[in-house]
Amino acid sequence: MTGTDVLTTWPTSSAYRSAARTFASGVTVVSTRYRGQVEAKTVSAFCSLSLEPAMVSVAIGTNSPLIWAIRSTRRFGISVLHDSQPDVSRHFARSAADRPDETLPDFVDTGGTPVLADCLSWFTCELAAAVPAGDHQILIGHVTDVETRPGRPLIHHGGGYRCLGPDLETTT
Template identity: 45%
Template sequence: MSAPTRTAVAPDALRAAARHWPTGVAVLTARWGGEEHAKTVSSFTTLSLDPPLVGVALSPRSPLVAAVRGSGRFAVSVLTDRQGALARRFATPGAGRAAGGFAELPVRPDPAGGPVPAGAAAWFAAELHAELPVGDHVLLVGRVTAVGADGGRPLLHHAARYRLLGPEIPSGNPTSVPTRGVGA
């Protein structure tokens, strides 16, 4: 028996294929050293119910990673379809680090992780539980200490664009899926 052949996958090819996977859009925040840090992410996921764990992947060079390490806490806010401008703001390099960066944005009372934008569909405050190197990123694993959910339609990311959730697929016959779905 021979060992499996490994084929190198070019980063651009991986990125192009991954664009076909729709994800939710969230903002990761932390407060440290008198500054508030924020970054739009689509790599957020729940990891465990017992203990309650969430994870988010970032570049290890992100100032937000240093802020989470320093404070030991972070918050993740799931954005709604009405928060596209907020997602774009914190997706811009350098826009998520400023003393009082949330001064002009309405935020919820501090859940002890980081600022939580008002109107978020849901939020998770967490204490840093583990930090795992994963290729060219670091996975920040947080033990959830508080949550909240106001609901609303989620903001999605697909094919390098923000999208809206389309109509619900009728139950029953899976072949009767409407041709209209996720829209821009």
């Protein structure tokens, strides 16, 4: 294949999904305050991009109302869930209309940006860019503040939630 050849075949959606599910990822809730209300969604596509300046990215479905809320406010929070929070992840994975109000987790305001009160760590961000990527948008944020607590992360792998096991021995 030369540099000018174009790939003409693509994997099926189910083949792609099967392969992507083999990658374990942490679980986050991305949030912003829009028109006086907290808008939030479970997101596993989170990435640390840069140390200097501190930057992160999240990928959110293009049709999610959260995209437009963040583009409007230019601020968002990312709450990293700990291993006892699969219920929180499931709550925010639902559409806002399908979420039971009585189980709404508590948010705290961190300089105008909401983050979950009980989480492993959080980042507050100012929106630097929104990049279209297929059926998602990649939001890139300049990190403005962080906080970390001890604990183990909630892991998503193979379509389900997992927890870290014992530490593996490493050799140097």
